[in-house]
Amino acid sequence: MDRGTLIKLSIAGLALAGAAVIAWRSLGSSAGGGDDAEKYDETRTRWLCLEAACRREFTLSTAELGAFYRDHEDQNPACPACEKQNTARASRCASCERFYVPRHEPPPPGQRPKPPSCPNCGKPVR
Ligand SMILES: [Zn+2]
Ligand SMILES: [Zn+2]
Incomplete structure (x- = not known):
């Protein structure tokens, strides 16, 4: 192997x-998208x-939440x-696919409870 080849190799x-x-x-700078995976x-x-x-x-792991509640x-x-x-649990x-806070309002007297719906898009939610 001559000198020239060595230099080329080291440059490569x-x-x-x-x-x-x-x-x-x-990769590191696109880690902001990691939020989505957490969602x-x-x-x-x-x-x-x-x-x-x-x-x-935002989201918290159960371990993070447990540590928070301890203190x-x-x-x-x-x-x-x-x-x-x-903040509220959502x-x-x-x-x-947006977060919402479930409401548990009692129905008006004499009426059956309405199925819960999303406050953002109005679609029924579980
Ligand atoms: Zn805020
Ligand atoms: Zn919705």
């Missing part, structure tokens, strides 16, 4: 390493920020966006 190696770093960085993770608890200006949807009994976890504790609508 550097280029490869550079490409790997760029690929890794772009569909049935093992996580779903939460909705009730601040009118925020309405952030903050009777409180709701803070919203990751506005950091207020004005469900995800199967139709529009």
Whole structure:
């Protein structure tokens, strides 16, 4: 192997390493999409920020929630966006896939309870 080949090889190696770093960085920067995967993770608890200006949807694993409740009994976890504790446990609508807070209003006297519906799209929810 002559000197020229060695230099070419090492340049190729550097280029490869550079490409790997760029690929890794772009993977890292697209991690914001990870939020979405969490939204569909049935093992996580779903939460909705009730601040009118925020309405952030977020999820917590049962382990995270358990750790929070150990230290903050009777409180709701803070919203990751506005950091207020004005949050509520939410469900995800199967139709529009947005989070909503299920309401359990008693029906008017003499009427049968209405089937629950999504406040975002109005479709019936389970
Ligand atoms: Zn918020
Ligand atoms: Zn909906």
